[in-house]
Amino acid sequence: MEMAAAKGAQNGRSAPEWRVTVPEGASAMGEHEAGRAARAWAWLVSCVLTFRDKVLGFARRVWKIGADDPRRAVHGLKVGLALVLVSVFYYTRPLYDGVGGAAMWAVLTVVVVFEYTVGGCVYKGFNRAFATASAGVVALGVHWIASKSGDKFEPFICSGSVFLLAAMATFSRFIPTVKARFDYGVTIFILTYSLVAVSGYRVGALLAMAQQRISTVSIGIFICLAVCVLICPVWAGQELHRATVHNMEKLAGAVEACVEDYFAAAEVNNRQPSAKADGYKCVLNSKASEDAQGNLARWEPAHGKFGFRHPYGQYRNVGAAMRHCAYCVEALSGCIRSAETQAPAHAKRHLADACTRVAAQCARVLREASSSVSTMTTSRSLDLAVAETKTAVQEVQANLRALPANLLMDAAQLFTVTSLLINVSTRVEGVVDAVDTLASLAAFKAADDEKPAESGTKVCNP
Template sequence: METLTSPQEQSSGPITRGCQWFKALPNKFCDKTMEIVRKTKKLGQDDPRRIVHSLKVGLALTLVSLFYYFKPLYDGFGDSAMWAVLTVVVVLEFSVGATLGKGFNRMLATFVAGGLGVGAHCLATLAGRKGEPILIATFVFIIAVIMTFMRFFPKMKARYDYGLLIFILTFCLVSVSGYRDDQVLKMAHERFSTILVGSCASLIVCICVCPVWIGEDLHNSVATNMEKLGNFFQAFGDEYFEVSEEHDQSSENNKSYLQGYRSVLTSKSSEETMANFARWEPGHGPFGYRHPWKMYLKIGNLTRDCAYKVEALNNYLNCKIQTPVEIRGKIQGQCKRVSLECSRALKEMASTFRKMVRTRSAIVHIDSSKEAAEELKTLLRTNLWEEADLLEIIPAASVASLLLEVIECIEKISEAVNELAKEAAFRNGNATVLPEQPDSIHQGEVQNGSNTAMPVPHVAIIVAE
């Protein structure tokens, strides 16, 4: 079947299409420019520290460039002053910890490798002109093999990978260049001096001008992850059992809570990176010297274990085979109470953890969830669903089983948080128990298996600053 084309399309040639493209080009250019402007504005609004960091890099490069602009400084370093500029570009990172780590690695590796390079050159010269290149090549081979293999050790790779690379580079530059240049000691001295200047300039600007402490970001990230899990459990009960009269109005709000946990599942890499950089940072604010950053990774791992169970619970919300509402209603009271108390425990832990207050207030909610869990276990042991179809029972029973496992996960998180609070010397807080109204998402009463109204005990933990 032949396609029909209009007379205008048949008569339009490449010249006509080219003219049309040029006419539309200004509009396309304006649209693309506005899109870039919107993305740039959003990027700066999401984290204003990015703008400050860009200004800090410009300031540090300007200061180091003075070695080229002023003749007395240039005469002292010569063309080697370019190493200071390159060092600023490479070393100055977004956070203080990352900058300190790279700066220390670069300075130490340059100093040690430069000294070994000079020593290798001196030893090679003793072998004569013919034996010198053979010895230098042998030294380069041995150093390259050893340093490269050391990069495979996990601890070395985590903290000193950049330093090992610079070690190989500096040793090769000094030892190999010394074969054609007799002033190898001067070259090594100039390289180390300029790298020292560039690293110090980067550190001074990074620490003194609006410093970004990666340890604080790690601390807030762990607390935020606990809050996201708490938000999920806060919305899960109503979403799964669909008993709220205003379900349609609150559904959109619940959906946002139910999807927030996904970022917790992929947070391992970023947390390990932040913990590695945080170890380089000096004591600052509430984070003292030798702060137990490794324990943040333990809490993060336990939080992700809980998030995997949350992922399984979320899958049952959209499962094709659903347990009928009347069957789910037999366990909804206990399940909703467990979910709600887990939410309160996680949010309480996140709040006190973020404020660095040492309390055991979340234990109240964990104990309440255990009580509801015992009631749920007792209910499941009865002949509750003896007349129901087994295929219809499995989803609701799986949800109940996962909620019971979640309590154990939250209890482990609470123990890890209390252990960190003890090691990091969080300030003590006085916990008082006061009555409070139920959460807005869960207003009303929770029904038990016999559809009889059963009020849910609810307490608020007020932590004294």
């Protein structure tokens, strides 16, 4: 580094001037390090912002799940309350002394038995109680037989019983009736019997252990049922009932929207299908949910309008009839949205009014049936709507016969759409038949029975 000072004698300047010489390459190195630091800082800020966006997105999804159905949040609180109540038996000395160290089984019972719906809770509670009691009794009997056979044969009898009963119980799970109603109980039976039988060979007080196990499981089941039924209960039967009504409404909207979109495309180019036209998809995807809710609803006690022997199985028949109709609507929607050549405009205009009327009548029939199921009353206008649908179908068939024969090849897609629409109207009648059977089995009331009797005198407001 060099330093130079220059003095100005003429103008009286006495302050020195400093000059610094920087080695070559030092400035470039500083800029490079500054660039690396800036990139590292930008990367760190980007990571923090990405993490923040993911956390906020996850929080919004969780909030939406709870906002869509607040009962889900309530269910979490109910589970927490049940665990707090059952923990009293573990943390309180007098209660702990009464049930012993087996109090932990009550806690485990709450964890595995508590379900979202009352039917699910009753199903698991009954299966767990019956399986635990039966497995304990069988294990005690086998242990008594083994103890009488001598020390030489006792381990063989215990091991053989575990093998035989576990194999038979596991095979029974393939039986449809057992699979649908007692699958969970079979699993608990295998678990309980294996634990009791194997430990019974080494434990002297086998009877006391079995009693503690049954009592603590019973305590856990009782607390689960009390909390599930008494605090904001969610009934599987009501969920199945509402889902059936909702799917019927969606199917009605899909039939109407598909036909409207097809004939509106002739007037408006590049018209996008409406969202209602996809309503049939929820019907096609409802079978698993209907089967599960129908099986759980059988375990529920009478509540509200649902009696003890309410025909929940018929709801699955109604759902099957709706899916039979939805498959035809799906074919209709696929034909309408296909990229094939559209039919001549004048042919579509010739059939537009009649086909739209058939679709509207089919939607009306489905909505009338949905209203009948929703209110659990018989509808007088349902049969009238079915009759008007048949009349509209006859009109469509007459208009088809009136078309010139030379349009058959050019209007092939139009004829396909029309034939599918007629098929939909036939399958809608199948839905009505299933609803009529449900109304008969569930003893739906007449619509007039729900209306209060009108007084003969009228009161005039001043």
